[in-house]
């Protein structure tokens with residue numbers, strides 16, 4: 001949690017030694033330090049520790065919610081995350097290795113990520129390695145974007161490309177799932193962009209759906225998100241397993257369309273049980289998807305029946 005990051009990074013003594021209150025939480029602390037002076041030693045030390053800490057995180061061997069999330073989506077879908085941790089990128093890698101036929105969703109790291117680099121020649125984000133496999137240029141690690149009120153979303157080709165794709169995907173999305181995101185005050189600009197892209201997007205808004213997976217109070221969530229919904233079509237889910245993604249993995253849009261537009265009863269797909277059953281269920285779903293992963297050109301977005 002952002003709130004206890006000061007403690008996790010063992011910054012307490014360091015921060016109080018510099019005359020700041022370490023109990024106000026990481027986001028407030030960083031914002032204040034940044035406003036006072038964007039480049040003091042204290043800010044640099046915090047950034048080094050953040051980078052080092054998140055770099056060292058590793059996934060457990062068993063399938064996690066990150067694996068489920070990735071498997072529940074297809075190549076036409078996208079995940080936009082503000083997380084610096086490497087879990088989605090690492091889960092993506094191991095699924096690509098273990099289930100090579102799976103056509104995986106796009107991932108965009110809107111605040112940078114410790115595992116992601118960017119090729120300024122090809123304008124493509126990719127796993128952090130030395131050189132770009134396409135053009136051979138030296139890759140730049142993505143800069144982590146910190147919780148300050150005025151973020152540099154328009155600075156540099158990496159951020160520009162991530163936010164351009166964000167607006168495009170959101171503009172033509174049928175379902176948006178907001179997963180465990182508190183929408184802090186320091187993300188106001190991101191929220192404004194989300195609302196504009198979603199509400200001004202393509203027509204056919206009758207069945208568009210906003211899903212919020214969050215354990216906070218229902219009224220609080222309604223206050224925060226109802227203005228983002230179209231025709232008040234939003235649902236609050238208490239866990240990922242209640243969401244459309246979990247109930248209709250890789251078929252959430254089809255299920256929503258058939259139930260809300262065609263008026264059909266759509267049975268949920270059982271898949272997220274034991275490992276073996278999960279693999280079989282995903283294989284069966286993937287077998288009916290078109291085009292196959294091997295038939296998709298780089299940069300092209302796959303579509304399914």
Ligand SMILES: [Zn+2]
Nearest residue numbers: 119122132135
């Ligand atoms: Zn390149």
